[in-house]
Amino acid sequence: MNTFVLALRFLRRDWRSGELRLLVLALIIAVSAVTAVGFFTDRVEQAMILQANQVMAADLVLSSSRPVPESFEQQAEALGLRTAHTLSFPSVIMHRDETQLVEVKAVSRGYPLRGELRVRTQPSAEEQSVTEPPIPGNLWGEARLMAALGLQPGDQVSLGETNLALEQILSRDSALGNSFFRLGPEVLIALEDIPKTGLVTPASRVRYRLLVAGDQTQVEAFQRWTGSRLPRGVRLEHLSSARPELRNTLDRGSRFLSLAALVAVLVAGATVALSTRRFVERQSDTSAIMRCLGASQSLILRVLLLRLLLLGLLASLLGIAGGWLAQYILAGLLSDWFGGTLPPPTPWPVLVGLGTGLITLIGFTLPPALRLGAVPPLRVLRRDLGAPPASTWLLALCALGAMALLMRWQAGDATLAGWVLLGTLGTVSLLLLVAWALIHLLRPLRHRGGTLWRQGLSGLLRDPAMTALQLSGFGLGILAMLLLVIIRVDLLDAWQRTIPERAPNHFLINIQPEDAETMGEFFRQQQIEQAGIYPMLRARLTRINASPVSPDQYQDDRAQRLVEREFNLSWAVEPQKENHIVSGHWWDASNQESPLFSVETGIAETLGIKLGDKLSFDLAGVPIEAEVSNLRQVRWDSFQPNFFVIGTPALLRDHPTNYITSFYLPPGQEALLAQLVKQYPSVTIIDVSAIMQQIREIMQRGSLAVEYVFLFTLAAGLLMLYAGIQASREHRRQESVVLRTLGMQRKGLIQAAGIEFITLGMLAGTLASLCATVTGWFIATEVFGFAFQPNAWTAIIGILGSGIAIGLAGVLATWPLTVQPPLRMLQNR
Amino acid sequence: MDTDHNPDSILVKANGVGKQVNGPGGNLTILQDVSLQLASGEVTAILGASGSGKSTLLGLLAGLDETSSGDIELFGTSLNSLNEDQRAALRAGKVGFVFQSFQLLPGMTALENVMLPLELAGVSHPAEGATEALRQVGLTDRLHHYPGQLSGGEQQRVAIARAFASGPKLLFADEPTGSLDQATGSRIIDLLFQMREQTGAALLLVTHDERLAARCDHRLQIENGQLESSA
Numbered sequence A: 001m002n003t004f005v006l007a008l009r010f011l012r013r014d015w016r017s018g019e020l021r022l023l024v025l026a027l028i029i030a031v032s033a034v035t036a037v038g039f040f041t042d043r044v045e046q047a048m049i050l051q052a053n054q055v056m057a058a059d060l061v062l063s064s065s066r067p068v069p070e071s072f073e074q075q076a077e078a079l080g081l082r083t084a085h086t087l088s089f090p091s092v093i094m095h096r097d098e099t100q101l102v103e104v105k106a107v108s109r110g111y112p113l114r115g116e117l118r119v120r121t122q123p124s125a126e127e128q129s130v131t132e133p134p135i136p137g138n139l140w141g142e143a144r145l146m147a148a149l150g151l152q153p154g155d156q157v158s159l160g161e162t163n164l165a166l167e168q169i170l171s172r173d174s175a176l177g178n179s180f181f182r183l184g185p186e187v188l189i190a191l192e193d194i195p196k197t198g199l200v201t202p203a204s205r206v207r208y209r210l211l212v213a214g215d216q217t218q219v220e221a222f223q224r225w226t227g228s229r230l231p232r233g234v235r236l237e238h239l240s241s242a243r244p245e246l247r248n249t250l251d252r253g254s255r256f257l258s259l260a261a262l263v264a265v266l267v268a269g270a271t272v273a274l275s276t277r278r279f280v281e282r283q284s285d286t287s288a289i290m291r292c293l294g295a296s297q298s299l300i301l302r303v304l305l306l307r308l309l310l311l312g313l314l315a316s317l318l319g320i321a322g323g324w325l326a327q328y329i330l331a332g333l334l335s336d337w338f339g340g341t342l343p344p345p346t347p348w349p350v351l352v353g354l355g356t357g358l359i360t361l362i363g364f365t366l367p368p369a370l371r372l373g374a375v376p377p378l379r380v381l382r383r384d385l386g387a388p389p390a391s392t393w394l395l396a397l398c399a400l401g402a403m404a405l406l407m408r409w410q411a412g413d414a415t416l417a418g419w420v421l422l423g424t425l426g427t428v429s430l431l432l433l434v435a436w437a438l439i440h441l442l443r444p445l446r447h448r449g450g451t452l453w454r455q456g457l458s459g460l461l462r463d464p465a466m467t468a469l470q471l472s473g474f475g476l477g478i479l480a481m482l483l484l485v486i487i488r489v490d491l492l493d494a495w496q497r498t499i500p501e502r503a504p505n506h507f508l509i510n511i512q513p514e515d516a517e518t519m520g521e522f523f524r525q526q527q528i529e530q531a532g533i534y535p536m537l538r539a540r541l542t543r544i545n546a547s548p549v550s551p552d553q554y555q556d557d558r559a560q561r562l563v564e565r566e567f568n569l570s571w572a573v574e575p576q577k578e579n580h581i582v583s584g585h586w587w588d589a590s591n592q593e594s595p596l597f598s599v600e601t602g603i604a605e606t607l608g609i610k611l612g613d614k615l616s617f618d619l620a621g622v623p624i625e626a627e628v629s630n631l632r633q634v635r636w637d638s639f640q641p642n643f644f645v646i647g648t649p650a651l652l653r654d655h656p657t658n659y660i661t662s663f664y665l666p667p668g669q670e671a672l673l674a675q676l677v678k679q680y681p682s683v684t685i686i687d688v689s690a691i692m693q694q695i696r697e698i699m700q701r702g703s704l705a706v707e708y709v710f711l712f713t714l715a716a717g718l719l720m721l722y723a724g725i726q727a728s729r730e731h732r733r734q735e736s737v738v739l740r741t742l743g744m745q746r747k748g749l750i751q752a753a754g755i756e757f758i759t760l761g762m763l764a765g766t767l768a769s770l771c772a773t774v775t776g777w778f779i780a781t782e783v784f785g786f787a788f789q790p791n792a793w794t795a796i797i798g799i800l801g802s803g804i805a806i807g808l809a810g811v812l813a814t815w816p817l818t819v820q821p822p823l824r825m826l827q828n829r
Numbered sequence B: 001m002d003t004d005h006n007p008d009s010i011l012v013k014a015n016g017v018g019k020q021v022n023g024p025g026g027n028l029t030i031l032q033d034v035s036l037q038l039a040s041g042e043v044t045a046i047l048g049a050s051g052s053g054k055s056t057l058l059g060l061l062a063g064l065d066e067t068s069s070g071d072i073e074l075f076g077t078s079l080n081s082l083n084e085d086q087r088a089a090l091r092a093g094k095v096g097f098v099f100q101s102f103q104l105l106p107g108m109t110a111l112e113n114v115m116l117p118l119e120l121a122g123v124s125h126p127a128e129g130a131t132e133a134l135r136q137v138g139l140t141d142r143l144h145h146y147p148g149q150l151s152g153g154e155q156q157r158v159a160i161a162r163a164f165a166s167g168p169k170l171l172f173a174d175e176p177t178g179s180l181d182q183a184t185g186s187r188i189i190d191l192l193f194q195m196r197e198q199t200g201a202a203l204l205l206v207t208h209d210e211r212l213a214a215r216c217d218h219r220l221q222i223e224n225g226q227l228e229s230s231a
Helices: A003-017 A021-055 A070-078 A143-149 A191-197 A217-230 A243-294 A297-338 A350-376 A392-411 A414-447 A451-461 A464-497 A514-524 A557-565 A601-607 A672-681 A690-728 A729-741 A744-782 A792-819 A822-828 B054-060 B084-091 B110-120 B126-136 B154-164 B180-198 B209-212
Strands: A060-064 A080-096 A098-107 A117-120 A126-132 A138-141 A155-157 A162-173 A187-189 A209-213 A235-237 A506-511 A534-544 A565-572 A581-582 A596-600 A614-619 A621-633 A645-647 A657-663 A684-687 B010-023 B026-039 B042-048 B068-072 B096-097 B168-172 B204-206 B218-223 B228-230
Touching: A003 A297, A003 B026, A003 B110, A021 A060, A021 A243, A021 A350, A021 A690, A021 A792, A060 A187, A060 A217, A060 A297, A070 A080, A070 A209, A070 A217, A080 A143, A080 A191, A080 A672, A080 A684, A098 A191, A098 A672, A098 A684, A138 A155, A143 A162, A162 A187, A162 A191, A187 A191, A191 B068, A209 A217, A217 A235, A217 A451, A235 A464, A235 A645, A243 A297, A243 A350, A243 A392, A243 A414, A243 A690, A243 B084, A243 B110, A297 A350, A297 A690, A297 B084, A350 A392, A414 A451, A414 A744, A451 A744, A464 A506, A464 A690, A464 A744, A464 A792, A506 A690, A514 A657, A534 A621, A557 A601, A557 A621, A601 A621, A601 B204, A614 B068, A621 B154, A684 A690, A690 A729, A690 A792, A729 A744, A729 A792, A744 A792, B010 B054, B010 B204, B026 B068, B026 B204, B026 B228, B042 B054, B054 B068, B054 B204, B068 B084, B096 B154, B110 B126, B110 B154, B154 B168, B154 B180, B204 B209
Parallel strands: A098 A187, A138 A162, A565 A645, A596 A621, B042 B204, B042 B218, B096 B168, B168 B204
Antiparallel strands: A060 A209, A060 A235, A080 A098, A080 A155, A080 A209, A117 A126, A117 A162, A138 A187, A155 A162, A506 A657, A506 A684, A534 A565, A534 A614, A534 A657, A581 A621, A596 A645, A614 A621, B010 B026, B010 B068, B218 B228
């Protein structure tokens, strides 16, 4: 007979009878969690690809902190390629007495070589595409600059020592690659205006770019030509290398979110297994009757598997739809970071959703489902004959296999997947163990208190394995939520408390030597407490002892980056207050005229620098060499200017330098910044409090997003509670009949159920609070490095909240058993 | 028991059938050396007290379980040579069952329960045959009711409709009135016999009810796992 038709008929009946609704719901939650994350990260990925294509405004970019040697431009032009220059750096725009931190981009004629510029003449005007950048004397700024400074097109603003006219509102610079995590709005000016601003000196922090575009073969020829000629510090950027650090961050973020979503899959999987077990029990009669009426074992299995497969597909599709809707909230929480709107996703997450649904279904249902074929037909005469239960080991192995497959898929890396799987197994085992212990602690309490109390507790002790499973499921969901609350609230607050109250909140960089002398007086006049003013020189590490330093020598990302870029060096007679010499000796009058270095311990460890090593630096083309005389420990969160490497005055004082300082600006005195910029136009002000606020916001929004993903886990946990109640439904029904026949009122039954589920919830809350506190302590001491003060409120809210939520859910789920008259329940058995 | 039948008309034949199971106290003999046969259109009752082995015998004759010794032929095929799936295939569409506890599927309506054997036998429009069977048992107005919404008598009528729906040659009934009051039980038996007569199917009935056994063509008494007498 047609298996498919029969499967469809059975499926319709299954659906009507509600037998598989829990299984479907659990799968929907699992697939929704995974696809919500999938759709969202896919959209971010799309945004990145889109941006990467336009981010460079060219086919190739040579980028450096110093001007790119002219020979490169000459070669490009010789090959018939078009070229343009840009120069970017952070600075401050001033209008009347207000200041705004901006990202200045000075561009030459012909910019952009690829992509486009779009501008508006008025905030409400239509967007126009333009082919040429601003002419000298004009400035284009993003709308948020206008909002921040209350500007109108035509207004004059100061940038450094010059005044520029705000001509257009920049609505789109396709090379806005830095729209991710940018500190300030971008302003576009003509390259010719740079000398007038006085902002760029040999020691300034600027990025020079040579843009190249043209015919693909010529671009490739140019790329080949640059290959071995690229000087140190000049980076060749092409499409695939655009913003690798951001790509890494997002990769990690999306992996983390995906793995977080798998926790929901795990809990939902347990529900799927529970409901399959119950389904198989109930289907045993059907199976036996079908066998009596002539159905073969394989037909029964085929029909069953086909039903499950169809259900899996249906649930996955519904889950995908759910995930599609849910990702809007995720995008709403995080999209600000990605430049507002995100492009629509590709169909890939749909496949991921279908895959997750089917793998979860197979992993968690197959062992119990296959037992259905083993139901003997004699069951129609002897009810005690049923399918032998599936081996617990086989069940665990199959579920573990499914989870391992999903984790490997989502983590995209076998080692990471292995660790996450091990971690999950460890956590689940620990939760099960503690849950088991808690249940056993309840045992003696059972004989205290009245009937309702006894009745309620006996509900928990009836099937300790099931109770332990439910406790662990909820525990996992609540643990995840509490942990994030602890990180978001407790740890961030504690971290902020470690920062001194009047810690510097503004940094001044690019202070010219002649300004450095008068600046101290300026701050004294303004009665502003200022950290010392320190010389700062930029140099690249070239050798440690005799061996040249290159990024390839280091495995560590940070070490590679440190070696690639220029260091900030300084020189000093005395060590700074917060610096603590851990080995060697600081120089004194006897040796401060010798060439010596003091190195920060962290960087020494990263780069493998030891006391007595000889370090060579390239300081704007001038080689300098000195011995490491001491290693210093630095408290970076003191917000004082600090340096990785400090030299003796004799070693560095004769080289071109500029200065850095930091100060605390009390709230309400922002006008002082304008005055400062007016008096010292070349100085760049960095508002650290804004950066800290941004970090805080990133952490808060990030953990909100993860919490949101964990809501799926909680939903899966609640569903598991319901599945657990359903599994013990027959038992509950019998008890309910007997108790009501013996005279217990409905109120009493509900109260007993309340006691049972509130206790279950509070136990799960206790379990989760314990684990969250221990983990919070670990993160605080090991990751953040400060003493952790457990917050009693987090635990109280965790325990009470989970007691109330689970209690309510449990009572609602048992309600139907209490409203039917006992006689009807007896008849329905 | 009558043995003068044309061999082609024999539907069930048991030869020296025995059944033993492993119990806590060692091997337990449930049936011993049972021989019988049932021809087309015959109605035979197996009578016996609780635990006498009559339901076990019914299960063995229907091929629901395997014998420990002896052989059973169903529709001329030795069950010993068949595995469980082959035995199921032998039953499909040709054997009907009525059980003491009705054995209706709770998730299915009356109509769907009756459709089941037709679907398994590959009948093209199972709903039509099932509706007709339910009409014959007087349940036209209960087609879409679930078992839980039907009285015990109505449930057993659905079971009878299901047993006859595929037009079986042979019907096994295990204590069909065991879960019903006397009046309802009588009506059910009347219906069962009436339907059997209409279809001409053979009926093997297991009961402890002497009055019910009296309506059958043959009676077999089983005691301590052995057939004691026949009539």
